[in-house]
Amino acid sequence: MKPDLVIADGLVVNASGTRNAHVVVDGRRVTAVVDASEPVPAAERVVDAAGRAVLPGGVDGHCHVAQVTGRYRTLDDFASTSTAALWGGTTTILDFGIPRDSSESPLEAARNKIELARESRCDVALHGAVVDWDDTVPAQLEELAALGVRSVKMYLTNRGTTIASNDTVLKVMREMVRLDGLTYIHAEHDALIVDCTDRRAAAGEIGIEHLHQTRPEIAEEASVRETLAMAEYTGAPVYFVHQSTPRAVDLVAEARARGLAIHSETCPHYLVLDDGVYSSKFPEWFACCPPMRCAATVAALRERYAAGSVHTVSSDHSCYDLTQKRVRADDIRQMPHGLPGVETRMPVAFTALAEASAGVPEPRVLERFAELFSTGPARINALPGKGIIAPGYDADLVLFDPAETRTVDGAALHMGTDFSPFEGKRLRGWPQVVVSGGKVVLDEDGFHDPGPAGRFLARLGYREAAALGDPQPVPLAAMKGA
Incomplete structure (x- = not known):
């Protein structure tokens, strides 16, 4: 069966390093990160990252x-x-x-x-x-x-x-x-x-x-x-x-x-x-x-x-x-x-x-x-499944062009208030595509409201998580449909 989504030909950025790759998403999880030299995997939807940076959500x-x-x-x-x-x-x-x-x-x-x-x-x-x-x-x-x-x-x-x-x-x-x-x-x-x-x-x-x-x-x-x-x-x-x-x-x-x-x-x-x-x-x-x-x-x-x-x-x-x-x-x-x-x-x-x-x-x-x-x-904060783009982690992804700039317009933002302290500032690093829980919620067509899809996340103990190192992926057996 085809996976749900592929983010193709992006510069995949983790804190530990970068690589040109395709990110494969099925359900709520990343299931594979495939080198960009390989063909783009077939999927229900393919988003062309076109060399843009792909960061963890x-x-x-x-x-x-x-x-x-x-x-x-x-x-x-x-x-x-x-x-x-x-x-x-x-x-x-x-x-x-x-x-x-x-x-x-x-x-x-x-x-x-x-x-x-x-x-x-x-x-x-x-x-x-x-x-x-x-x-x-x-x-x-x-x-x-x-x-x-x-x-x-x-x-x-x-x-x-x-x-x-x-x-x-x-x-x-x-x-x-x-x-x-x-x-x-x-x-x-x-x-x-x-x-x-x-x-x-x-x-x-x-x-x-x-x-x-x-x-x-x-x-x-x-x-x-x-x-x-x-x-x-x-x-x-x-x-x-x-x-x-x-x-x-x-x-x-x-x-x-x-x-x-x-x-x-x-x-x-x-x-x-x-x-x-x-x-x-x-x-x-x-x-x-x-x-x-x-x-x-x-x-x-x-x-x-x-x-x-x-x-x-x-x-x-x-x-x-x-x-x-x-x-x-x-x-x-x-x-x-x-x-x-x-x-x-x-x-x-x-x-x-x-x-x-x-x-x-x-x-x-x-x-x-x-x-x-x-x-x-x-x-x-001991949040397993977050903060890394790799198999088993949550499919939370952000695509952006580091060179693109936009000017802050407080009236065009979505925070339920009527101002921004950054009004008029020219900034880099605005998200162009956002994937949350495996779903594209922001793209060139605008915002796609996922409804109340957010989960309350139980966290690990501080030293328990520190002993494990980086935030841990979800077990592979629990990935499909989780």
């Missing part, structure tokens, strides 16, 4: 879908966010089950998100979250692990809403070691931020144009140092979300050199935007935490991103609109922070990498991008 390890924080709720749902993800070449997203307030437990928050994710067009995995420790938390974390939720996020700032105390962080780290999980950390030193913000407020400098002055680089770096001490003390693997300074990345690199299991994530906006945006006509477009940094910091972060010190690039997608942003733009303590970005992650991140890798052969740049965009997030 993107894995975005940091998305906030239908998120409630204080008085604000993001405007998206899983149907809209997963659709935007597919438009952007991302075929797997990881969301957070963050308690909306003290009335919702970590386990309830996660179960609620798993139920909402039934509408997703792409595959979904989940991080848990703990705000306050009590005697029920260990059992809740055990149940989360049994569900395949093997990581827990904690915020070290956001006093009055989601902040976790150091006592809570330490206790959760111990539990995650016991349960073979991964601790996710939003690292900003709350006392420094509160003091700095209060001083600015006393001087009447509390509008959005002053955001970058209220959350200094030292607050991020101090929090990273403190967290690393707790990680070393407990032996807990830790993943730092949205690192925005080169020194924060260096601290992680130094800890890894001492043998700690620590990972750095950055986000596209920290690679291409600087704090000059807060002096622009629309500073509310850039309300996020941490804020954008000075141009010199951005340049140094890009160097580390290109050199391999950063392990993943994630969107930190948070879908507020400008009405929500502007209602309290006069007071950054009262406005929602977070940027829409799941759809633009691929072109922004690729453009930043290509520009920071001048003189590096293009195949090496593409391999590094595959690692940041897909393979690294799949490996660190």
